[in-house]
Amino acid sequence: MQIRINGSSITVDAPEDMPLLWVLRDLLNLTGTKYGCGMGACGSCTVLLDGEPVRSCITVLADVQDKEILTIEGLSKDNSHPVQQSWLELQVPQCGYCQSGQILSAVALLNETSDPDDEEINAAMSDVLCRCGTYPRIRKAIKHAAKTLRKGEET
Amino acid sequence: MKSFHPDRRKFLKLSSAVMGSGLILGMNWGCSAEDQNPGSSSANSFSPNAWLVIDDKGSVTIFVAESEMGQGPYTLMPMLLAEELEVEWKDIVVKHASLDPAYGYQATGGSASIRKGWSTLREAGAIAREILLQAGAASMQAATAECKAEQGKIIHIASGRKIPYRELVNAAAKLPIPEKARLKELHEFVIIGQSIPRTDIPEKINGKARFGMDIKLPDMLYATITHCPVFGGSIQHVDASRTKKIKGVIDVFEIDEGIVVVASDTWTAFKGKDALEITWNPGKNATLSSSQIADRLKNLPPEQGEITWQEGDSGAILSSGKTIVQADYIQPLQAHIPLETMNCTAHFRDDGKLQIWVPTQSPSKAYETAKLTSQSIIKRGLNKLFGSDDDIEIQTTLLGGGFGRRLKQDFVSQAVQIAQRFKQPVQLVWTREEDVQHDFYHPLTVHKMRGALDKNGLPTAWELLVSGSKISASGISPPPYAIPNTRVMIKNVGEAIPRGPWRSVFAHYNAFAMEHFLDEMAHAGKQDPLDLRIRLLEKHPRLQKALQAAATSAGWPGKAGSSYLGIAAFSSFGSHVAEVVELRRSEKQGLAVHKVTCAIDCGVVINPDIVKQQMEGSIIYALTAALKSKITVRNGQVEQSNFHNYPILKIDETPEMEVIILSNEEEPGGIGEPGVPPLAPALANAVLAATGKPVRELPVNLSAIKL
Numbered sequence A: 001m002q003i004r005i006n007g008s009s010i011t012v013d014a015p016e017d018m019p020l021l022w023v024l025r026d027l028l029n030l031t032g033t034k035y036g037c038g039m040g041a042c043g044s045c046t047v048l049l050d051g052e053p054v055r056s057c058i059t060v061l062a063d064v065q066d067k068e069i070l071t072i073e074g075l076s077k078d079n080s081h082p083v084q085q086s087w088l089e090l091q092v093p094q095c096g097y098c099q100s101g102q103i104l105s106a107v108a109l110l111n112e113t114s115d116p117d118d119e120e121i122n123a124a125m126s127d128v129l130c131r132c133g134t135y136p137r138i139r140k141a142i143k144h145a146a147k148t149l150r151k152g153e154e155t
Numbered sequence B: 001m002k003s004f005h006p007d008r009r010k011f012l013k014l015s016s017a018v019m020g021s022g023l024i025l026g027m028n029w030g031c032s033a034e035d036q037n038p039g040s041s042s043a044n045s046f047s048p049n050a051w052l053v054i055d056d057k058g059s060v061t062i063f064v065a066e067s068e069m070g071q072g073p074y075t076l077m078p079m080l081l082a083e084e085l086e087v088e089w090k091d092i093v094v095k096h097a098s099l100d101p102a103y104g105y106q107a108t109g110g111s112a113s114i115r116k117g118w119s120t121l122r123e124a125g126a127i128a129r130e131i132l133l134q135a136g137a138a139s140m141q142a143a144t145a146e147c148k149a150e151q152g153k154i155i156h157i158a159s160g161r162k163i164p165y166r167e168l169v170n171a172a173a174k175l176p177i178p179e180k181a182r183l184k185e186l187h188e189f190v191i192i193g194q195s196i197p198r199t200d201i202p203e204k205i206n207g208k209a210r211f212g213m214d215i216k217l218p219d220m221l222y223a224t225i226t227h228c229p230v231f232g233g234s235i236q237h238v239d240a241s242r243t244k245k246i247k248g249v250i251d252v253f254e255i256d257e258g259i260v261v262v263a264s265d266t267w268t269a270f271k272g273k274d275a276l277e278i279t280w281n282p283g284k285n286a287t288l289s290s291s292q293i294a295d296r297l298k299n300l301p302p303e304q305g306e307i308t309w310q311e312g313d314s315g316a317i318l319s320s321g322k323t324i325v326q327a328d329y330i331q332p333l334q335a336h337i338p339l340e341t342m343n344c345t346a347h348f349r350d351d352g353k354l355q356i357w358v359p360t361q362s363p364s365k366a367y368e369t370a371k372l373t374s375q376s377i378i379k380r381g382l383n384k385l386f387g388s389d390d391d392i393e394i395q396t397t398l399l400g401g402g403f404g405r406r407l408k409q410d411f412v413s414q415a416v417q418i419a420q421r422f423k424q425p426v427q428l429v430w431t432r433e434e435d436v437q438h439d440f441y442h443p444l445t446v447h448k449m450r451g452a453l454d455k456n457g458l459p460t461a462w463e464l465l466v467s468g469s470k471i472s473a474s475g476i477s478p479p480p481y482a483i484p485n486t487r488v489m490i491k492n493v494g495e496a497i498p499r500g501p502w503r504s505v506f507a508h509y510n511a512f513a514m515e516h517f518l519d520e521m522a523h524a525g526k527q528d529p530l531d532l533r534i535r536l537l538e539k540h541p542r543l544q545k546a547l548q549a550a551a552t553s554a555g556w557p558g559k560a561g562s563s564y565l566g567i568a569a570f571s572s573f574g575s576h577v578a579e580v581v582e583l584r585r586s587e588k589q590g591l592a593v594h595k596v597t598c599a600i601d602c603g604v605v606i607n608p609d610i611v612k613q614q615m616e617g618s619i620i621y622a623l624t625a626a627l628k629s630k631i632t633v634r635n636g637q638v639e640q641s642n643f644h645n646y647p648i649l650k651i652d653e654t655p656e657m658e659v660i661i662l663s664n665e666e667e668p669g670g671i672g673e674p675g676v677p678p679l680a681p682a683l684a685n686a687v688l689a690a691t692g693k694p695v696r697e698l699p700v701n702l703s704a705i706k707l
């Protein structure tokens, strides 16, 4: 089966009902996408499907055909995406395990809204869990990234 | 600068043949009694916890053996060394050292990394600097007193001539460890005390960070395990026929702890596990329940406790009928649930080596476990020749959270048992369900408290009994408060539910009981909880200061009406922390935590931003426990299984936070755990302030509280 990941077409030999999470991790070695619960309850496995955040642990291969998949590995080559930059600047991660899901959810939010308020951040981020408690910094980093992105548009 | 004489048992210059050319210095800061693992290192063998390598290309590499689970050792430890070495921070490379059995005991827990490394790492930097200074002075035909070290160079002060370290390392490698070296005074620090960005963060934002589950090896197989859901139960019968029909399932078999499915990928292994039809033999814990355990503890007569601390005559005063305050507090079992579930990858290689990749807080215990397991495999004739110590290699990966769970090595033993059946490497991954149901839990505890007040409403006597399984009275025995008549007792009641260290260990349950009870006494005696603490903490000025700082910043005692403040403080792991919880009432949410103010005194601050990070994380971890999570056991098995029924705090439930760091010149204390204990009592104290009613059982459901 052909799928599109991070801008390239890839052929995978896997059953149609295999969750995307395990296709990415075990077949394609794209291990940035993480397993946390396997039931859509933690958000660690979040990837963007045509720009929309989805839980890859409950999204099967058949559902992603003809769609563009973006994983954390495809966000930038050099940590240069404004959300990554903001994450660096505010020193968000602790153990780091949940952060791919956090970052991609934030990217999706900022694609929708250039100036998210607290409520919008809550709505977009509240199902992405972090056991280390990086939430205060995630909130700040999203606002900071939004500012950078807006500045980028003005110039 | 102050002089010191290097302790030969702590430092060793390794010959360059071992690790390439350049100057190589190993260091060992021993380990505390609680971490000692008899037999893991012999008394006179040298076992570095870290190495410094300066090569002739000018790169300075620091190998750190601590486990990185988010608490920052990859940054903090090298900062200490770099400070004395006089190199620029940007020139330092940090690498993780894998466990060589020769290198003795390694464990990361008890917020101990910095406390142990504080002197040794700085001394190591100073020794290396001194050797380089000697080599530099010799090559410039000057006395060492005429030269200085600065930014990776030895400088001849009068002439301004400079030689970079890289040109001196080979000469320096031939010099002995000096008799004497000098350490900076605190005010001379240029790296320590700075919020240096963490070295592990860049790869944690692009998917490159390698956690245990991210190890991928050629031909690797994937395994998962089902444990008997009832603690201590066993397998009666397994029907694996459905599992074996699944394409990609390679094998199904029993090991000591349960049934294993091995497959071509993790998903197939998980599916295979679900398809197993197993009849379990629940064994003697078939009717075990956590509510029964709580009842049993509640009904314990306090006299049954063993006295751990006594002062004055609390018994006489408590029986003489003054104003008596009494409370029983129940705290539930808690799971750790780090976001990365338990896993371990093992490979019995053709050349007889056993290689293990594992996210562990204790590579040494992982090593011991692997050795014991493989030895018993040999004894049972299951495996071919498997020889000496050197045949096991442990590589610690990054940890997707630890919180104490990864001090246990059950998953290592399992991975070894599984891998010995295959030529290929095997990665064992637990499902979240197994992770929640087969943890080593925070204990279920009951504290029985009694206190007496004098006619002015001040506490004059109290008795504290802590009961539970494998518990400790640490932190409250003696209590920090100067109440003239005190008795502390402990009653350990064995039970079948596995127990283990949980972030801040004893401090979590003991702080809640002591600190909430103090407020109950203050409430009964009509005292201000802050004033009462300050008055009773005369011998604990650091805790007093932390209380004052948190209270002032939080606007103590708050404005009556819609917001309510609670305060609590606790010293643990060498640090002193006070927290204020502010509850607010809103139409929409009812009562909710609006803000937490935290003041920490952790002695010399090595990296303020990492301290702040750890306080934020600790507050959220503790709020999860105080507001949400509770493990219950029925019919011998844990009733919760995943995040839907064992929820953790989310971003929209996270209050505002303020962290105040009180810096001083005391030895550095821990930062990973001490932020946890004061939170639950501060929260309960805020509830008491809001409602006049104490919180006798955790977690507390704020939305159910009517005002």
Ligand code: FES
Pocket (backbone or CB within 6 Å): A034, A035, A036, A037, A038, A039, A040, A041, A042, A043, A044, A045, A046, A055, A056, A057, A058
């Ligand atoms: S692993 Fe997919 S939501 Fe948790």
Ligand code: FES
Pocket (backbone or CB within 6 Å): A093, A094, A095, A096, A097, A098, A099, A129, A130, A131, A132, A133, A134, B070, B339, B400, B401
């Ligand atoms: S950073 Fe550890 S789970 Fe989020």
